[in-house]
Amino acid sequence: MINNNFLQEGISPSYFFQYVDTLTNLNLHSLVIYKDNKLLSKVHIAPYNEHEKQILFSVSKSFTAVAMMFALQDKLFTLDTTIYSLLKHKLKFEPTEDIKSITIHYLLSMTYGFIDKEIQDFYLKDDWINEAFSLKLQTKPGTSFFYNNRCPFLCSAIIQELTGKNLLTYLQEKLFSHLNITNISWEKNTQNYDKGSWGLSLTTEDLAKFGQFILNKGSWNNKQLLAPEYIEKLLTVYINTDNKAFPDSKLGYGYYFWKCQPEKAFRCAGLFGQYCIILPKENMVIAITSNAENEQKQAILSATWKFLAQIKKDNKSSTQDLSSLNNYLSKLHLPYLPNDNSIIPEIFQQEFKFSHNPLNLNSISFSQIAPDCIRINITLSTRKYNLLAKLNAWQKNNTNSENDNFDSCTTIFYENPYANYGWQNNKLNLKLVYNQGIFIDTLEFNYYNHQLYLHYNPTPSFIIRTKPHYLISNPIK
Structure with a gap:
């Protein structure tokens, strides 16, 4: 303006x-x-x-x-x-x-x-x-x-x-x-x-x-x-x-x-x-x-x-x-993730668990709640982190209030992110924008042989906080 x-x-x-x-x-x-x-x-x-x-x-x-x-x-x-x-x-x-x-x-x-x-x-x-x-x-x-x-x-x-x-x-x-x-x-x-x-x-x-x-x-x-x-x-x-x-x-x-x-x-x-x-x-x-x-x-x-x-x-x-x-200024926004609707149905309605990892991610599950909206339930070692994400839009989340122990340099998953998602080449991509800070995380999920493959990519690069990681869930029996 x-x-x-x-x-x-x-x-x-x-x-x-x-x-x-x-x-x-x-x-x-x-x-x-x-x-x-x-x-x-x-x-x-x-x-x-x-x-x-x-x-x-x-x-x-x-x-x-x-x-x-x-x-x-x-x-x-x-x-x-x-x-x-x-x-x-x-x-x-x-x-x-x-x-x-x-x-x-x-x-x-x-x-x-x-x-x-x-x-x-x-x-x-x-x-x-x-x-x-x-x-x-x-x-x-x-x-x-x-x-x-x-x-x-x-x-x-x-x-x-x-x-x-x-x-x-x-x-x-x-x-x-x-x-x-x-x-x-x-x-x-x-x-x-x-x-x-x-x-x-x-x-x-x-x-x-x-x-x-x-x-x-x-x-x-x-x-x-x-x-x-x-x-x-x-x-x-x-x-x-x-x-x-x-x-x-x-x-x-x-x-x-x-x-x-x-x-x-x-x-x-x-x-x-x-x-x-x-x-x-x-x-x-x-x-x-x-x-x-x-x-x-x-x-x-x-x-x-x-x-x-x-x-x-x-x-x-x-x-x-x-x-x-x-x-022109009123329409400026961070780019949305591309979407080709190559949905992976197997990714829904099951929980994927992970062994100990640098992201402190214990488990994750997904559910479709509207044609353009999904829910992501994340369990970290310290707390639960439940998000909504939208296609071609930034969905505001209210996950928690600020706490006295928050550290902007070392915290990986900030509270209250904006989330956008898209399907591309049979993969689910999720982008999290932590509006109160500079960090933007992109998570790419691929499902293969009863396991979830996660590529986590934080930007900008800041080694004190974290770095890119590849995680594979435990096999679902």
């Missing part, structure tokens, strides 16, 4: 069409644009929609940094305060002198002094605070940048220890209540701290509102919530990142914000192309969610810079163009 503000800003619908079309081919989920403090556009690729919040992964870090700026403003600490002085009561041992020298500034600039040689696995530990203080540092704190998840988590722990409120509650009081952001959650670790580095979920429009707050230098509805000097601290480049692979990763790093190519522009960035782009010169904010992989992430940013360059040169637009574009 784009509105009349779009016309008033003189943005060409044809260029916006090209922009959305490019992003759609880069696995866009949603796009929200604000300009001059006005909402210009909201685009959601069905079944993604404006009402359900989405997991933002490392965009969470930028929110954590803002919380730390509020704490600075409240004089809970200074940038030179050591984290040891704030968290020593949580430690079970005496850390090294190097660890004791780590300051708030080092946390926020990710110059902690430790570089993970392999995939970061601290989240598997029982005590994240003690793990961080037990590390053997490879470099002197404050001298070497290493992008990591420990530092923002420690910020979350500090906020909670100093205020008695978890990170989400603290930000609700300081920020979210003023921005009317209510549909929001933050995953916790086993010690009951908000994760800080990831785990924040909110709608794309609310993400754009956060960007507008940053663009307005800490002001919202003519009320100064956070002094401009703290916004400036967030968006100051402290770290040289010219050794990174992509153009928009080479320009430097502030306090959990990345510098971008356009003049004075910064972005919050999360895994697989979650972005909140702040553009002071254009007085714009662009919020994007996607499941972009590898080079696609830079391609999204490059397409955005191209769009910005185009709209500066062309200010022709009309109501008719606007209507045509809205008609």
Whole structure:
């Protein structure tokens, strides 16, 4: 949806069409644009929609940094305060002198002094605070940048220890209540701290509102919530990142914000192309969610810079163009699975059981409940998972409510997916879209010789969560 503000800003619908079309081919989920403090556009690729919040992964870090700026403003600490002085009561041992020298500034600039040689696995530990203080540092704190998840988590722990409120509650009081952001959650670790580095979920429009707050230098509805000097601290480049692979990763790093190519522009960035782009010169904010992989992430940013360059040169637009574009946008959806009606009757009305497997799948059964709808009953090792799926449509499922132990990075079968199915070449294909996150799973079922053959293919590829698997059910006697 784009509105009349779009016309008033003189943005060409044809260029916006090209922009959305490019992003759609880069696995866009949603796009929200604000300009001059006005909402210009909201685009959601069905079944993604404006009402359900989405997991933002490392965009969470930028929110954590803002919380730390509020704490600075409240004089809970200074940038030179050591984290040891704030968290020593949580430690079970005496850390090294190097660890004791780590300051708030080092946390926020990710110059902690430790570089993970392999995939970061601290989240598997029982005590994240003690793990961080037990590390053997490879470099002197404050001298070497290493992008990591420990530092923002420690910020979350500090906020909670100093205020008695978890990170989400603290930000609700300081920020979210003023921005009317209510549909929001933050995953916790086993010690009951908000994760800080990831785990924040909110709608794309609310993400754009956060960007507008940053663009307005800490002001919202003519009320100064956070002094401009703290916004400036967030968006100051402290770290040289010219050794990174992509153009928009080479320009430097502030306090959990990345510098971008356009003049004075910064972005919050999360895994697989979650972005909140702040553009002071254009007085714009662009919020994007996607499941972009590898080079696609830079391609999204490059397409955005191209769009910005185009709209500066062309200010022709009309109501008719606007209507045509809205008609196009309203019909955008993820592609449905193809269907040739090569139904496998043997697949229905029997239960297929599986031996121990990485998906924790115990059994599955299928039933046809309408010509275009099937029911899939899945028994996992921890719960039952009953779904409806439709032909040529996305069927919303309500399997369960959120739980406090949910982990967006390791959970395989999310709750409440949208489901679509199709028959092709005597196989049943099922696609599950987890609307609250980036993951889409495709399951291909083939029946042969009284056994069910399952090919499970998750996208995007994320080894911490899972990988493709081939399973064969136990023979039915």
